Every structure is written in structure tokens, then in C-alpha cells.
Amino acid sequence: MYYYPLFVIIGACSYGVVSTIIKLSMLDGFSASEAVTSQFVMGFMLAVCIFAVQRKKLKSKGIKNIIPIGILTGMTNISYGLSLNYMPATLAVVLLFQFTWIGMLISCIAKRQFPGRAEYFSIFLLFVGTIPAAGLMDVDITRVPLQGWVWGLGAAFCYSLFLFFNGKTNPAMTTSNRLVLVSFFAFITTAVFQTPQIIWDGTLFTEGLWIYGLALGLFGMILPVYLFSISIPKIGLSKSSILSAVELPVAMIISVILLNEMVTLLQIFGVIIIIFGIFLSTLSRKEMLEKENRKKVFN
Template structure:
């Protein structure tokens, strides 16, 4: 399979993963746990899974690997914490849609950095993002004016 087809699959996998995360956090909150406790348990489980994978591969971690892993872990952690806090204030469907706005924001940043306009495929993907996520998340019936400002502020920090 061409590498070109891997990237959309990674996006789909990421979307599915964060959809499950919001469900787990919401169900945890219904059972009396806080969003922070739910996110922390996900960090612990993810860390344990990463250690198991690392042990099976039997690779040594050098300083270059550590320098790459730490910033990625910090950014992922900040995203998950913001996402969990965002779920305290808004429906999971809206939080997921706001989370995946990184697609067009990342494209905008890339265009500014490269000083070039996106190509046809990028415009098409942005179009699909906007057309597909709103009805798929059931946002046609959500009154945005009733979403608390705190939820939107935490959603902004997701990016």
C-alpha cells in the first residue's frame, strides 16, 4: 500500500481513538469520577502499554530518543488534559468536532510557514472536514450559545 494512503488511515484511527476517549471520560464522570481522574488513568494505562511494547522490542532508548519523546508526551498530555476539562462543560460530540479542527489549523500554519497556498487535495480534505464532521457529530441540533465559555476556552487549548 502506498504511503499516501496511510495518512488518512491514521486520521481515521485518531478520530476513532478520541471518540472512545470522550465516551470513557463521560461514563467515568457519570460514575462519580472527575475528568482529571479519568485522564490520569488513561495516562497510566498508556504508559504501561508503552513500556510493554518497548520491552517486547528490546530496543535501547538513547538521549536522542528521549529528546523526541518528552516534547511529544508533553504536548499529548496537554491535549488530553484540555480535552478532559472541555468534556466537563460540553457535549462529547461538540468536543470531538472542536478537537479535530487541528486539521485545518495545522494546514493554515503550514501554508503560512511555507508561504504557499494549499493544493487541490488539501482544499478537498478541508471541505470534507467541515461538511462531514458537523452532521456526523449531531451538531445540527446543538445550540452553541448554551455552551459554557469555559468549555470553549479549554477547547481552544486543545490545539
């Protein structure tokens, strides 16, 4: 079905909004750590509300596949936040986007098969486009310490594994059941490493952080986890990793609209290359499905 790739794109687009919301919260006087913690607190509360409205029974069958998703969701945000302490945001974004080829590598190892030529070319275009799109041309990487590289690539690796575990099907568990469990383990993971005291010291609800947390929980937890759990098992990790690269152009567009950040022609050119790479990946999948349908007809 063609709407499964669309679900991945929408989920990735929602992730692209997160960085701008965090910046807006920082302009309002909150720290990045507080914003990230509020994301998973409010995300868990939203997931519980969705689950309660649907009136489903909470099932623990298949929970061993859910725990890693929740932990990796939290670790991706923690690693990315730590990388920002050692390097510019533009370079951190480039390192995070290495999940495209890391995800493809994990998929190849898991399935013991190589990707198609169109996927290779898509990865190449995404990598080439990401460098100018993120403004990396103006960054001096010689001053970046080793810790920055480790945390940046760690975020990419965690995100790749997050996509991988999302690709595992679990027919016995409903999507809302899956969502509430993932958000719970993501909340626990984040609370251990970030600032859980915002829950009881008044920062979250008294000082208004909950507004940003609500937006972050929706776009950074509910939508992507819900949509990825539906779509990734259908189209696979390799294709999902490529389609998720749409996050960077969306992050740039939203930052221009809400933060009035300047974008150069070189960055726009990089975004165009990324979009073309994503389109090529989607087109290759369409051709693959048409070939499979023709085989079924002849058989």
C-alpha cells in the same frame, strides 16, 4: 506507500474509541479526570513493557522533539476535559475538530506553500459534515461562556501541534523508544493537572479503574502515537489532519454500539459527508503519487 495514510486512519479511529470508554468509566462511578489520568498511567506502563520486550537501549538523542509531543498529548486531553465543564459534548467535539484547518495552516506556514484544491475542498466537506454529525443543530451556543470556547479551541490547537511534532523524523531513535518517552512526558503532564492520587489511594488498582485505564492507554496512547510516528513524516501534516477527521464517525458508531445512544438521520448524513471528504483527500494523494511516478519515468 498507500499504507501510511491507512496508519493515520487507524490511529485516528483508535482515538475515536476513547470518549466512549471514558463515558463507560463514568457510568461505573469514576470521574472523567480519574479516567484521563488512568489512561496515561497505564499507557506509560504499556509503553515500558513494549520497550522491555524489544530489548532496546533507551536513547536520549533527539529528545527535544519528543518532549513537546508528550506534553501536547496530555494538554489535548486536559483542555478537552475542561471544555466539557462549560459546554455540551457535541459542541466540544466540533471545536476539537477545528484541528483539521489549524493543522493545514501550521503545515502551510512551516513549508511555506499552499495546499492543493482537493485539500481545500476536503476541509470544506469536513467542516460542513461535522456540524450535523455532532448534532450541533440542537445546541444553544449563546449560553456557552468564553472559557468553554477557549478550552475547546485550545484542545484543537494542542492536537494540531501534536500532529506537527509527530511529523518530525528522528532516524536515531526507534519507534518503541519514542513511544516510551512520549508516554512518560504525557503522564507527567497529566499527573500535574489531573488526579495523580489515584495511583496511591487505591482507586486505580483496588477499585478496578485500571481496566478502563488499560483500554484508554491502548487506544488513546499506544496505537495512535506508534502509528502517527511512522506515518505522519511520510505523508505530511496537512494530509494527516484531514485523514484524522475519521475520529468523529468512529466515536459516533462506537457510542451507538456500546452506549446505545440515539443517532438521527441528519447525523448519519453528516458522517457520510465526512467520509467523502476523507476519501477525496486520499484520492488526491493517489493522483499526486502517480504524477510523481510518471515524472520519474520520463526523466
